[in-house]
Amino acid sequence: MTLTSPYLENYPDEKGFYGKFGGSFVPPPIQEQMDKISARYNEIKNSPEYLKELDKIRKEYQGRPTPISYAKRLSEHVGGAKIYLKREDLNHMGAHKMNHCMAECLLAKSMGFKKVIAETGAGQHGVALASAAAYLGLECDIYMGEVDMLKEEPNVTRMRILGTKVIPATTGLKTLKEAVDMAFMAYMEDPENIMYCIGSVVGPHPFPMMVRDFQSVVGKEAKGQFLDMEGTLPDHVVACCGGGSNAAGIFSAFIEDKDVKLYAVEPRGKGTGVMGEHAASIQYGHEGVLHGFNSITLTDSNGEPAPVHSIASGLDYPSVGPEHAFWHDIGRTESDVGATDLEAVEAFFMLSKLEGIIPALESSHAVAYAIKIAPKLKGQTILVNLSGRGDKDLDYVVENYPEFVDKKF
CATH class of the missing domain: 3.40.50.1100 (Rossmann fold)
Structure with a gap:
């Protein structure tokens, strides 16, 4: 095993790859938005103002x-x-999901987005993003498999109470993969006005890196x-x-x-x-x-x-x-x-x-x-x-x- 040290400063590379894994394989309009998010994240990730606000939220809210x-x-x-x-x-x-949801919503707000969307499986990412959106005054839509909505009904209720719209995925197995598919489709329709806050270390670069950093x-x-x-x-x-x-x-x-x-x-x-x-x-x-x-x-x-x-x-x-x-x-x-x-x-x-x-x-x-x-x-x-x-x-x-x-x- 050979890793370049310090690890977190060297992985991923500038194109978002960890060895042969990672990268960004999305249509040009989405890639344009990924590039903007990546550039903004690199600007603010070491910003004293951003980090001070995030630390304050983590201590006093989370x-x-x-x-x-x-x-x-x-x-x-x-x-x-x-x-x-x-x-x-x-x-x-x-759950741990609040760690990246609050940071992603802060990033979205700094870029001028008024609305965030995401997928969720168990509902914890959805609840966390709904909470962060409510705290920061953003609109929020969450896509969730119909099967998971029935299975995790308490979290669906929490999201709705927090002011979030929960949209069911009703095709295929009606679970997490289908929720991701729906969220990506919604994002592709209006990438300039909404930010897709991915719920894990997956998706196109820079999201695997950002979520890891936030977590x-x-x-x-x-x-x-x-x-x-x-x-x-x-x-x-x-x-x-x-x-x-x-x-x-x-x-x-x-x-x-x-x-x-x-x-x-x-x-x-x-x-x-x-x-x-x-x-x-x-x-x-x-x-x-x-x-x-x-x-x-x-x-x-x-x-x-x-x-x-x-x-x-x-x-x-x-x-x-x-x-x-x-x-x-x-x-x-x-x-x-x-x-x-x-x-x-x-x-x-x-x-x-x-x-x-x-x-x-x-x-x-x-x-x-x-x-x-x-x-x-x-x-x-x-x-x-x-x-x-x-x-x-x-x-x-x-x-x-x-x-x-x-x-x-």
């Missing part, structure tokens, strides 16, 4: 820094390693906090990975620390490996372009985006952020890393009952993987990015997994 909690009872129950949690579930509106606050905080608590760095850092924003945020601080192992936990769904029954892009995908960027993508026999499945609506996407593809390609993140629906549900209830923390189903994939590897790592430490809380998932898991409700751990 509730940053979020703490690290030692999961003592969970650690004792599974044995082996000590498990710690970076508590992004305590971030305003219950890097998680890793910077966690690294300092863990050093204060343990006097050393964690041995293992674990995060769920669909598109990969929360994972990119926490991994970015440890990417040059070669002794820290990094695990991007993919959704293995039903655990069969059969197309349409998982959303594990890194494990089963191939290089290809989707939604304006080159990465590892799940495709069918015709080369089209494959159907995907995950119990977690925020993870059912048929590709992964280009930086995650790059990290895996060079061996910086571990291989063969994932959790099934059932493993995630069990982790959901285990963390709830042993620690009094109800995690999002997305985050439960990371907890499940930590539970899986901890018994083999006695004397070591695992830091899990608990990217969101599970309020939105309560009705779904109780209805579909009643056998866990009264189970003792």
Whole structure:
């Protein structure tokens, strides 16, 4: 593995590539807007005024820094390693998504946009963008798969209360990929007057870079906090990975620390490996372009985006952020890393009952993987990015997994 140091200053390159992954593959009118966004971001990302305003919002509105909690009872129950949690579930509106949504809306406002749009899967990105838009006085439209709207009804209600229009995607599987398709189509119709605030480290350059940079606050905080608590760095850092924003945020601080192992936990769904029954892009995908960027993508026999499945609506996407593809390609993140629906549900209830923390189903994939590897790592430490809380998932898991409700751990 060879990485140019300092990493964050050297990746991506000027064209938005991480090795062979990334870039911008969009029509000329959209590329013109991407170039404007990139130029403006490069102007303000080190601006004292912009950073001061963003820091003030994070401290006084979002509730940053979020703490690290030692999961003592969970650690004792599974044995082996000590498990710690970076508590992004305590971030305003219950997930890490606010970290980039507020920054993107500040950027949009500085460029004179009056309206922002986005896609959402689990609804956390939608709620975060709706909150940021309301705070900064911007109009907001959110595109969401019809299936996900039914599954994540509490978040749909939150978005509407916050003044956002929620537009259902009613074609195909009616989930995240279709929501992205609709949002891109809406953006292409009027790119000069609206800004598309992409919800993960995906899409055309500069969005994978910008979202990573905005989410890097998680890793910077966690690294300092863990050093204060343990006097050393964690041995293992674990995060769920669909598109990969929360994972990119926490991994970015440890990417040059070669002794820290990094695990991007993919959704293995039903655990069969059969197309349409998982959303594990890194494990089963191939290089290809989707939604304006080159990465590892799940495709069918015709080369089209494959159907995907995950119990977690925020993870059912048929590709992964280009930086995650790059990290895996060079061996910086571990291989063969994932959790099934059932493993995630069990982790959901285990963390709830042993620690009094109800995690999002997305985050439960990371907890499940930590539970899986901890018994083999006695004397070591695992830091899990608990990217969101599970309020939105309560009705779904109780209805579909009643056998866990009264189970003792």
